[in-house]
Amino acid sequence: MSEKLYLYPIWLRVWHAINALVILILIATGISLQYIDINFEMMKFDSSVTFHNIAGYIMAINYTFFVIANFVTGNIRFYRIKPKGLVKKLLKQSNYYAFGMFKGEKTPYPITKDRKFNPLQKVTYVFFMFVIVPLLIISGLALLFPEFILPRVLGFSGIQLTAMLHASTGFLVSLFLIIHIYISTTGKPISANFKSILNGYHE
Amino acid sequence: MFSRSLLLTGLLLALCCTTKGATAGEKDKLPAKFEENKHCFQCHSQQFYTFDNPVSERKERKAMNPNFVYNPQEFYKGVHRNFACTDCHAPEYETFPHNAELRLEPKYACIDCHGGDPEYEKYHFEAVEEDFNKSVHATRHSEDFTCWMCHDPHSYRPMTHGNHTITEIVTYHNNTCKRCHNNSYNFQRISDSIKPALETIHSFLPNFELHFSNVRCIECHTSAQDTLWVHHNILPKKEARRNCIECHSSNTILLGSLYKYQNLETRKSRGFVNSVILNEAYLIGANRNEYVNLLSFIIFGLTLTGIAIHIVLRILKK
Incomplete structure (x- = not known):
């Protein structure tokens, strides 16, 4: 029996649960709004708008809480990337996911109390949580208050560029979600990581 | 003096x-x-x-x-x-x-000077008159409801026949309607009823201000046509459009009216590709790019395929 590590404090689990729920709502309503048609209405348009807007506000507030809590609790240390040897580490982890795990090799960067994420996870999470998600939230809020959007940017419609940024970052987050859920099944047993994010302990 | x-x-x-x-x-x-x-x-x-x-x-x-x-x-x-x-x-x-x-x-009506004149053919005066005669403005009011009730000849500007942005056109056209429909004094020139505020009547719209500053009243309050830039057959209020997806979809009705005009105008000055890319309006559900759609489906498909292969290999190598 391996050592039990308390890696996911309650604030993080609550944030994660709320984030998961609103992101699912946002993806469903976002797809409904983007691909709605006179012959294909996944959800009533006005209901989609209302749910998307409410979920968007909740996500923005929840994200702000996530950033503040990370700094206050010191959890931000898990996201600190050391550039030295990073490429080598990323290749090593990718190699494990692509080949090593099928040969029964051990993960090159196992979870410890000081290393919650492997290098590939760390880079992905930092890119999404501190680049993509802020862009998604800012562009979403801008679309809620279009009076603040510049009418034209470099000859393009400001609102259209903002909408494109919002749809593109939203698409990336939906891809992230699928890969995130799949990678979570690589624990031993398959349900291990799902249990961890519910009870806070990594075994 | x-x-x-x-x-x-x-x-x-x-x-x-x-x-x-x-x-x-x-x-x-x-x-x-x-x-x-x-x-x-x-x-x-x-x-x-x-x-x-x-x-x-x-x-x-x-x-x-x-x-x-x-x-x-x-x-x-x-x-x-x-x-x-x-x-x-x-x-x-x-x-x-x-x-x-x-x-x-007696005051002149538009058609008195402009009707039957080939020089003014592009303004469709006869069709406008025909359209107007079917509208509630003509059928529910006396003959006193003339062109001048909405279009003051002392200041009238044909916005859709000049180099104007959609925003300028929307503002100008909507002000024409709002002059009576958002002004109790002017409204009572032809009616004894008290007009509720526009915002109250349109409370079903998710974002009232955004709709009013970007879409013309006539897009929802007239019968759809593909031949006239400005529609004059104002429908009874029960027949006005309330179904969001008539506009918010890839086959949006707006493409047949104002946005068609804008695209044609832009195409003249910037060329076809730019007119599509530089469209100043953004409409949820309507602004789609087939290539971006295809690219997103390919990326999504590749991700799912990669995961499927990974799952199969995990099962086989267990």
Whole structure:
């Protein structure tokens, strides 16, 4: 029996649960709004708008809480990337996911109390949580208050560029979600990581 | 009086040099009847006018009927900028006090001057009249409801036949409707009922302000047509569009009206590709790019395929 590590404090689990729920709502309503048609209405348009807007506000507030809590609790240390040897580490982890795990090799960067994420996870999470998600939230809020959007940017419609940024970052987050859920099944047993994010302990 | 006239002339000169919508040649010269009209505008552009009373032999100052006050700046921006007042009004108006009977003179309708004239064919006056005759404005009101109820000939500008942005067109056209439908005083010119606020009537719209500043009232309140830029068949309110996806979908009705006009105009000046890319409007559900859609489906498909292969390998190598 391996050592039990308390890696996911309650604030993080609550944030994660709320984030998961609103992101699912946002993806469903976002797809409904983007691909709605006179012959294909996944959800009533006005209901989609209302749910998307409410979920968007909740996500923005929840994200702000996530950033503040990370700094206050010191959890931000898990996201600190050391550039030295990073490429080598990323290749090593990718190699494990692509080949090593099928040969029964051990993960090159196992979870410890000081290393919650492997290098590939760390880079992905930092890119999404501190680049993509802020862009998604800012562009979403801008679309809620279009009076603040510049009418034209470099000859393009400001609102259209903002909408494109919002749809593109939203698409990336939906891809992230699928890969995130799949990678979570690589624990031993398959349900291990799902249990961890519910009870806070990594075994 | 002289100084006021001088000021007015200076103002008009400055205005005429910057008039939007006028052609390059017109910008350089004064409107054709500018001098003649100064005489009328001396009083009819003011809330108060002064005249010499020959009976009392005194200079008197009176309030002008607000219905007869016209803004010369707007007049010289308008489509009739080269007209003399007396081209449409009786020449007897040149004398003051005006003969009371002159008020009874019949007023011209658009079709009286523009109908049947090949020069004005592109403005579809006959079709507009036909469309208007079917509208609630014509069927629910007396013959007193003329073109002028909405389109003041003293300032009218054909916005969809000039180099205007969609925002400018939407604002101008919506102000035409709002002049009565968002103004109790004007509304009661033809109705005894009290008009609820526009925001209350349209409370079902998710973002009232955004809709009103970006979409024309007539997009939802007229029958859809693909032939006229400006629709005049105003429908009874129960028949107005309320189904969001008629606009918010890839086959949006807006492509048949204002946005078609805008795309055609943009295509003329920027070429086909740019007109598609640089479209100034953004409409949820309607602005889609087939290539971006395809790319996103490919990326999504590759991700799922990669995961599927990984799952199979995990099962096989277990």
